[in-house]
Amino acid sequence: MTPSEYISNIEAPERRAAFERLRAVVLDNIPDGFEECISYGMIGYVVPHRLYAPGYHCDPKLPLPFVSIAAQKNFFALYHMGVYAVPALYDWFVAEYPKHAKTKLDMGKSCIRFKKIEDIPYELVAQLLQKMTVEDWVGVYEEELKK
Numbered sequence: 001m002t003p004s005e006y007i008s009n010i011e012a013p014e015r016r017a018a019f020e021r022l023r024a025v026v027l028d029n030i031p032d033g034f035e036e037c038i039s040y041g042m043i044g045y046v047v048p049h050r051l052y053a054p055g056y057h058c059d060p061k062l063p064l065p066f067v068s069i070a071a072q073k074n075f076f077a078l079y080h081m082g083v084y085a086v087p088a089l090y091d092w093f094v095a096e097y098p099k100h101a102k103t104k105l106d107m108g109k110s111c112i113r114f115k116k117i118e119d120i121p122y123e124l125v126a127q128l129l130q131k132m133t134v135e136d137w138v139g140v141y142e143e144e145l146k147k
Contacts, residue, residue: 033134084110
């Protein structure tokens, strides 16, 4: 499956349009070096093996995951591993969210859920994506592996 095929499977036209916009925000704002693919059944943005040969420690055949977006039945999800791994980035995002959204933040460790497509804070998502380069993410990832 390709990212375009993933999106074509979103049945409701308004949900598909909102998800296409979310994908465009990711593609326009994620730093150079990350590659788009299907990862874990979602659209993923990964550090390819050509930039980080060891790959993902859980399965070295896979590239190192960083961000994913998913259209679930009742929400869209943005998974951002940097928010999970870097407390300062998490704190920044939590503090900024109310400035960009009318709804309460619905977030797990790395999962940010958007239940109402009209309330997705695209500008905040853009800012979040710009905060970590491939080199930053690999450095954080390797430090976490040492622990």
